[in-house]
Amino acid sequence: MSKSYRVAILGATGAVGTELLELLEIRNFPIADLKLLASERSVGRSLRFKGENLPIEAVSDRAFENVDIVLASAGGSTSKAWAAIAVEKGAVVIDNSSAFRMNPEVPLVVPEVNPEAAANHQGIIANPNCTTILMAVAVWPLHKIKPVQRIVAATYQSASGAGARAMAEVKRQTSAILQGQPPVAEVLPYPLAFNLFPHNSPLNDLGYCEEEMKMVNETRKIFGTQQIRITATCIRVPVLRAHSEAINLEFETPFSAKEAREILNSSPGVKLVENWETNYFPMPIEATGKDEVLVGRIRQDISHACGLELWLCGDQIRKGAALNAVQIAELLVEKIYSNHQLKLMFQASH
Amino acid sequence: MSKSYRVAILGATGAVGTELLELLEIRNFPIADLKLLASERSVGRSLRFKGENLPIEAVSDRAFENVDIVLASAGGSTSKAWAAIAVEKGAVVIDNSSAFRMNPEVPLVVPEVNPEAAANHQGIIANPNCTTILMAVAVWPLHKIKPVQRIVAATYQSASGAGARAMAEVKRQTSAILQGQPPVAEVLPYPLAFNLFPHNSPLNDLGYCEEEMKMVNETRKIFGTQQIRITATCIRVPVLRAHSEAINLEFETPFSAKEAREILNSSPGVKLVENWETNYFPMPIEATGKDEVLVGRIRQDISHACGLELWLCGDQIRKGAALNAVQIAELLVEKIYSNHQLKLMFQASH
Structure with a gap:
């Protein structure tokens, strides 16, 4: 070395x-x-x-x-x-x-x-892509044990995903609104302060935006399989630099929340953040500046016999x-x- | 009269x-x-x-x-x-x-x-419950045509859901952060300004919070069927008074986005907001003060042959x-x- x-x-x-x-x-x-x-x-x-x-x-x-x-x-x-x-x-x-x-x-x-x-x-x-990396770090350790069949993801993406100028813009807009002034949108197409909107990347014929298709196609390439079916809804939220994701996973056989928790607790790049007594789970302000993807609220999906729900936050600029x-x-x-x-x-x- | x-x-x-x-x-x-x-x-x-x-x-x-x-x-x-x-x-x-x-x-x-x-x-x-009402207004017209089998929902809930004091708190916190001061959380358990976190209602043994179980149980009661399987992830976001929801629907047979759009376009209480050229879809600041539930980004789910994706926003205090x-x-x-x-x-x- x-x-x-x-x-x-x-x-x-x-x-x-x-x-x-x-x-x-x-x-x-x-x-x-x-x-x-x-x-x-x-x-x-x-x-x-x-x-x-x-x-x-x-x-x-x-x-x-x-x-x-x-x-x-x-x-x-x-x-x-x-x-x-x-x-x-x-x-x-x-x-x-x-x-x-x-x-x-x-x-x-x-x-x-x-x-x-x-x-x-x-x-x-x-x-x-940032959203793909964060999801991949959290889902891969489970996928290695039992192949994931389908992912339904909804994202909560910070301003940093559109660069430093978007981060400055959301602060300016917020300040304007608090002073009773209208928010001005120049970097992003719509005001993000106290608001949110679907990711403004180009839409394909099926109505999926590029950001969503990155989550679909890149995840498959990284995982080395075209068999995983993935859908995503990507939303920009008035958060500065960490993304959050609600991830619904379907497996072929049941995956207990307990087993998933044990696996993720010893997975590289993952930090388990779960205090069920105090409703304390991953939050973007706590993921900011951290190397790990914070994962929590691991639940068995009550709507699907082989489903699992995850919630994660990760620093968009860092990991x-x-x-x-x-x-x-x-x-x-x-x-x-x-x-x-x-x-x-x-x-x-x- | x-x-x-x-x-x-x-x-x-x-x-x-x-x-x-x-x-x-x-x-x-x-x-x-x-x-x-x-x-x-x-x-x-x-x-x-x-x-x-x-x-x-x-x-x-x-x-x-x-x-x-x-x-x-x-x-x-x-x-x-x-x-x-x-x-x-x-x-x-x-x-x-x-x-x-x-x-x-x-x-x-x-x-x-x-x-x-x-x-x-x-x-x-x-x-x-507010999240249930908004989802019910948008999903019912489709359910009447073809019964929904399963719903995977992720919510983006405004501060108003925790009352007028929470709305004032998120403004105070935002103002503090912009002035370089730490945000103080008194009404909600964690700072909501430039942040978000899972809904802080009590959690059941399965890890679902009360807010999520309301979406499950109330929707079934309103629709008059226990057959719909529902899962939800409820998240509070730094928005003032309109909730947003990413909703994934599964039917028994395919439901085209075109047909869903036509149905929703003439459904009571629904306003279709979709401009695919300009990435213009429902936003909470535009749902604020409106009677209708704004629905858009109607897409056929590429991960499920009989799936449909919807995005909606509705005024939490009003509808x-x-x-x-x-x-x-x-x-x-x-x-x-x-x-x-x-x-x-x-x-x-x-």
Whole structure:
């Protein structure tokens, strides 16, 4: 583990970019050199990393020279424009956009679920969508014991899913309403303060939005099965940076809440949060800043003999994006073999 | 229709009480005399009704003399204490609490669904729980065409469900957070500003809270069938006064989204809100103050051959409570026969 790596963050100034920077520092990722790449308009700014001010550089072909790992989080079109160039220069790109996720040659990885898939990359590894990652971490440990047949999910998605500007907008709108002023919506299509609305991504012919189809298609790819039937209703709520999900699962045979609780209590990346006396269960303000997906209210579904209900919250920027990407980078540098828990998990998933 | 009635509102000063007052006025309910009843501590106050200031009277045995209809909305223990007395004095009690809802001798009525049940009262008619009313209005028209087999619901419930004090609390908490202060929770168990949490009603042995069991049991009673299997996850969200619900329905045979849309478009109490081009669907801020349940995002469920997804929003205080109670009162005074739409609906439900 004395080896260290040359890393670049593409989209360093965004909500996920700054979180990537923080995580590389606090997880002590073995860095030989760190480049912060962004668009021209951020050049001149700098960001703190381990006590130093690192300058923002403009993205260019040459910026990817002598880079081992690129953590890309600047949106799909930026990833499409630069990923192939970075790979050609010899880097591995861990991409947080949706650009390559469903490409059959690109592994789509949640380290707690399918770490082995990362090994089969051809230069690009895709980081799944936030809602998908959170659901995958909670559902996979159960699916491994008894295959899930069907998932009915309803999400409660925070403003951060639409970026730092949406988080600022919901605060501005809230402040306006409290002062008796009308809320102004510029980043999101409708006011989110004291309101909520279906996720505003493009709708397909069946009426499902892109966000919902990500939960359907990405989960199947990560779990390595097309057999799971999934439906989702994705809703944006006036919460700042953690997503919540109500998840109804159907199995072929009954799955007791007790057994599910025991399994999830010892599953990587999951923290069980359940106090039935005080009605204390996962809440987005408590998931904020946490690495784990908080899971609770595990109940046997009274409407289905083989059903199970789960409730979860997870930090959208952290495990839903930046942390998962850094964990993939850690898999790449074989930190996996020095980390007992991850090693056990890796073996178990084969 | 020249006959008019002596009406009393029990719990006149609460969020639902003041809404009842407003609705009796704007719907021009045939009132001969209106009494506003509340606890001792509200005596001395008065409320406006049709340009007059009506004094609040303390509730007592005598207060129910010469009253035809009592609209009760002061909580379960107050209803339990006074309903029998009011009935003994000759009044019919329309009760908004959960005290009598599951009593087999008490009709539980949503006028758009089972108006005929109101006729069989023995002095008390129960008004269902808010989440149940909203779901019933949207699901019943489909259920009449093809019986619903199973419902998986996830709710997004506003602060008003916990009363006017909870609405004020979420505003105070929000204001505190925007000023960098910690939110203080006194009415609800946890901060609701920029947060959400599972409904804090008591949990049963299966882990379902009372609110969820109301959706299960009350819906079955209103629909007149124990055959529908229902599960629900009830969540409080930082919205002021309209509830939202993601509803997954399973039928025995396929139900096309097109057919469901046509049915709901002409169903009483429902307003279809769907613009697929602009991602414009029901939102709680737009349901606020409206009589109708806004329904949209009607989709065929891609995870189930006979499944259908619905999204709805409805004013929790209005159709979820006060309006439904006033509509029951209108049924009682046979306004039904002078209202074409209600009359047709009444005939259709037989």
